[in-house]
Amino acid sequence: MSLLLDASVILAALDSDDAHHEAARALLEDEGVTLSTLDLARYEACNVAVRAWGAPEAAAPILEAVERLAGDGGVIASTQPLLAAATELAERHGISVYDAAYAAAAEARGLRLVSCDERDLVANGLARLPADARAA
Amino acid sequence: MVSLPDELLAEVDAEARRTGTTRSAVMRRFADEALRRRREGRATAMGALLRSSAPRGGRAAEQVKATRPGP
Numbered sequence: 001m002s003l004l005l006d007a008s009v010i011l012a013a014l015d016s017d018d019a020h021h022e023a024a025r026a027l028l029e030d031e032g033v034t035l036s037t038l039d040l041a042r043y044e045a046c047n048v049a050v051r052a053w054g055a056p057e058a059a060a061p062i063l064e065a066v067e068r069l070a071g072d073g074g075v076i077a078s079t080q081p082l083l084a085a086a087t088e089l090a091e092r093h094g095i096s097v098y099d100a101a102y103a104a105a106a107e108a109r110g111l112r113l114v115s116c117d118e119r120d121l122v123a124n125g126l127a128r129l130p131a132d133a134r135a136a
Numbered sequence: 137m138v139s140l141p142d143e144l145l146a147e148v149d150a151e152a153r154r155t156g157t158t159r160s161a162v163m164r165r166f167a168d169e170a171l172r173r174r175r176e177g178r179a180t181a182m183g184a185l186l187r188s189s190a191p192r193g194g195r196a197a198e199q200v201k202a203t204r205p206g207p
């Protein structure tokens with residue numbers, strides 16, 4: 001099984017306060033699935049470390065985690081065709097192009113998107129929560 | 137359709153003869169093993185990396201949205 005993780009899953013795995021922490025962590029440590037992400041995750045996750053957590057030192061493990069995904073399923077580039085598809089998805093579902101970019105990347109590569117974003121991605125059927133990621 | 141250099145293909149065929157199987161089966165096994173090793177490497181590295189988890193307040197998805205550039 002191949003999964004695409006958004007920034008929230010990487011952050012939840014590193015944040016022991018997060019409601020999805022254990023499930024996100026189990027996913028990142030699962031040898032039975034191939035994991036990838038989008039290049040946008042680097043910016044979004046580091047931005048949270050600096051702006052929300054007030055912990056710029058947390059950027060290093062975040063970037064290391066993304067590099068590990070790069071060596072597994074890969075880090076997908078936000079190309080013009082991908083962002084064109086994301087724009088269309090954003091309009092159709094009333095979500096941001098940022099969120100839609102992950103969904104467009106998953107759709108283009110035939111991957112299942114995993115996110116902690118219940119309001120925009122999970123509620124619209126575009127992603128699954130970490131705990132449900134491997135369910136049939 | 138998969139294209140391989142003749143030299144590599146000869147090694148694959150030799151492995152198929154040695155194990156009494158087909159060229160396709162050998163390539164499938166090699167691909168499975170390579171991908172499994174890659175996943176195991178990532179999982180092990182993540183295990184070590186995630187030991188540095190710390191309490192950060194939770195709500196990752198909301199934090200991502202809140203820190204994006206505004207309109």
